[in-house]
Amino acid sequence: MKLKKQEIDLRMSKLQDWQLSGDTIKKEYKFKDFSESMAFVVKIALEAEKVQHHPDMTIEYSRVKIVLTTYSEEGLTSKDFDLAEKIDTFVGA
């Protein structure tokens, strides 16, 4: 179910460095090199298949950009924020 503005603000306040952009949330991660970027993307891909929710991902050598939204609801849902939190755990504390 699509989240209301108030719910989105609450979930955003618990995220680190994610940006709200229209009906999406996005974040850019920086790694040592391409190999580390790919390791991160593969980890996200496995999680995405497990929870059946798939972010858009862009790999630019040592940079990875993640965009989350729920197309079927045409907006942000708890699935997006749950996955965002999970993705952040993949890069350590």
Add this chain to the structure above:
Amino acid sequence: MKLKKQEIDLRMSKLQDWQLSGDTIKKEYKFKDFSESMAFVVKIALEAEKVQHHPDMTIEYSRVKIVLTTYSEEGLTSKDFDLAEKIDTFVGA
């Protein structure tokens, strides 16, 4: 070494469905699902490490966008076209 316009036109004429866009060449591939997109991206990643030339890659569920350029030369080189041809072999005939 950065290719001249004439060399670029020649190499472009041998590629299928790649687009010339400024100092880059790009192509979008369509797959059955996210899992197939990821399999394609991982295959490209392994090749990229082997030849030490790394495309920008965007995964949007069943769509994969590839952009090639040679940053160190600020333009297109034979590395870009060699990798483009190789990438096309990964999706079958």
